[in-house]
Amino acid sequence: MQSYSFMSLVRHALRGNTGWRPAWRDPQLKPSYDVVILGGGGHGLATAYYLAKNHGITNVAVLEKGWIGGGNSGRNTTVVRSDYMFSESAAMYDLALRLYEGAARDLNFNIMLSQRGYMTLIHSQHMLEAAQHKVNWLACNGIDSEIISRERVQRMVPLLNMSRNPVLGAFLQRRGGTIRHDAVVWGFARGASARGVDIVQNCEVLGFEKSGNRIAAIETSRGRVACGTVGMAVAGHSSVLADMAGFRLPVTSHCLQAMVSEPIRPVLDHMVMSPGTGVYINQTQKGELVMGSVLDLYHSYAQRGTFLTIEKTITSVVEMFPVFAQTRLMRHWSGIVDVVPDSSPILGPTPIDNLYINCGWGTGGFKAIPAGGTLLAHSLATGRPHPLAQRFGLDRFRSNRLVDEGAASGIAH
Numbered sequence: 535m536q537s538y539s540f541m542s543l544v545r546h547a548l549r550g551n552t553g554w555r556p557a558w559r560d561p562q563l564k565p566s567y568d569v570v571i572l573g574g575g576g577h578g579l580a581t582a583y584y585l586a587k588n589h590g591i592t593n594v595a596v597l598e599k600g601w602i603g604g605g606n607s608g609r610n611t612t613v614v615r616s617d618y619m620f621s622e623s624a625a626m627y628d629l630a631l632r633l634y635e636g637a638a639r640d641l642n643f644n645i646m647l648s649q650r651g652y653m654t655l656i657h658s659q660h661m662l663e664a665a666q667h668k669v670n671w672l673a674c675n676g677i678d679s680e681i682i683s684r685e686r687v688q689r690m691v692p693l694l695n696m697s698r699n700p701v702l703g704a705f706l707q708r709r710g711g712t713i714r715h716d717a718v719v720w721g722f723a724r725g726a727s728a729r730g731v732d733i734v735q736n737c738e739v740l741g742f743e744k745s746g747n748r749i750a751a752i753e754t755s756r757g758r759v760a761c762g763t764v765g766m767a768v769a770g771h772s773s774v775l776a777d778m779a780g781f782r783l784p785v786t787s788h789c790l791q792a793m794v795s796e797p798i799r800p801v802l803d804h805m806v807m808s809p810g811t812g813v814y815i816n817q818t819q820k821g822e823l824v825m826g827s828v829l830d831l832y833h834s835y836a837q838r839g840t841f842l843t844i845e846k847t848i849t850s851v852v853e854m855f856p857v858f859a860q861t862r863l864m865r866h867w868s869g870i871v872d873v874v875p876d877s878s879p880i881l882g883p884t885p886i887d888n889l890y891i892n893c894g895w896g897t898g899g900f901k902a903i904p905a906g907g908t909l910l911a912h913s914l915a916t917g918r919p920h921p922l923a924q925r926f927g928l929d930r931f932r933s934n935r936l937v938d939e940g941a942a943s944g945i946a947h
């Protein structure tokens with residue numbers, strides 16, 4: 535792997551930038567692998583990376599039906615934070631945030647982590663009490679957060695309309711912020727490829743060849759591939775592939791939309807979320823306003839949402855920031871997210887002996903990519919769930935021991 539550094543930038547610039555090699559290899563699919571990972575999103579690629587790095591397993595393929603990051607990992611609004619309620623969730627999401635904090639060095643790739651602070655506005659006395667409760671709860675789990683006053687919010691976000699939806703203050707996680715989503719995908723792909731993992735794009739999984747209760751081989755649009763163990767991280771298509779393998783998942787697929795404005799001068803330093811309007815917004819380094827809100831509430835596999843959601847999002851943004859009415863919307867898009875009843879991921883074993891799963895992140899799995907990869911890699915390498923993944927097994931839907939993070943995940947990502 536060629537190293538990225540200030541000196542290498544200078545050297546390449548002096549040679550007219552003609553000597554850069556591709557960041558990852560473009561290999562042919564081999565007839566068999568020890569581990570095959572389905573889905574070339576952030577979770578699949580991070581799994582491959584940590585399998586190689588933490589467990590020394592490199593005879594691995596990642597199969598992606600389109601291009602890497604072409605699913606939700608390249609379509610999300612890039613918000614990261616770890617303010618989840620239950621101790622199991624807090625431990626997992628904070629592991630992800632800590633791994634993200636070290637990822638640029640670990641991957642030798644600038645993922646553009648910007649810990650600009652994640653702010654949830656407080657609109658009522660009831661929300662204030664709930665936020666105080668949450669801050670205390672997070673402190674018990676070792677997670678930083680605080681409540682800031684109305685005056686502080688006004689100073690930090692001067693363009694915010696404080697009276698339309700009255701703002702009493704805000705919940706703030708300072709370590710929260712944003713990360714460039716493509717960079718996460720490319721960084722993990724580059725790191726995995728350099729360690730010997732084959733990343734095979736335009737390779738759709740079409741079916742499974744079983745031997746007893748194991749997957750012996752995978753049928754793909756590029757031919758058959760035999761496998762030792764299989765990891766599945768296909769987000770909005772999890773129930774489709776589970777159906778192919780012969781079991782059911784409590785997952786439904788929904789469109790989730792996002793949109794960006796034309797670039798404007800820097801006016802918004804923080805990530806702001808309003809439960810009152812259901813909208814969240816931040817400004818990218820390029821100056822675009824990134825906006826998102828609720829799920830489209832019908833099931834769909836179309837990566838295309840409704841105008842109703844766009845209208846609702848824009849109306850709410852203009853209520854919060856009347857001055858943004860002057861900016862133009864540049865583009866909008868949608869991904870297909872995998873929603874489960876308790877808004878917590880499903881990690882670990884499945885009813886098929888050699889198939890392990892990572893799905894159910896719904897609207898909030900980007901922030902969890904390094905943890906999701908670490909935990910799935912552990913299961914694939916050892917056959918056992920990672921201690922941090924114990925509570926997120928598929929079996930919790932039988933025992934009804936759910937980890938209900940609906941309030942923490944919801945629309946807030």
Ligand SMILES: Cc1cc2nc3c(=O)[nH]c(=O)nc-3n(C[C@H](O)[C@H](O)[C@H](O)COP(=O)(O)OP(=O)(O)OC[C@H]3O[C@@H](n4cnc5c(N)ncnc54)[C@H](O)[C@@H]3O)c2cc1C
Pocket residue numbers: 572573574575576577578597598599600601602603604605606607608609610611612613614737738739740767768769770771775790791792826867868869870871892893895896897898899900901902947
């Ligand atoms: C608009 C939007 C905004 C979001 N905002 C945030 C946010 O701010 N913060 C946050 O934490 N999360 C956010 N999310 C959620 C987050 O993007 C996802 O939870 C996360 O990216 C899931 O990663 P993944 O690797 O599991 O899935 P994906 O990135 O979707 O990757 C799955 C891959 O599997 C591939 N695949 C599917 N079927 C097959 C097949 N048959 N064969 C081979 N490959 C297949 C797909 O092509 C896809 O590339 C958002 C999502 C959307 C859509």
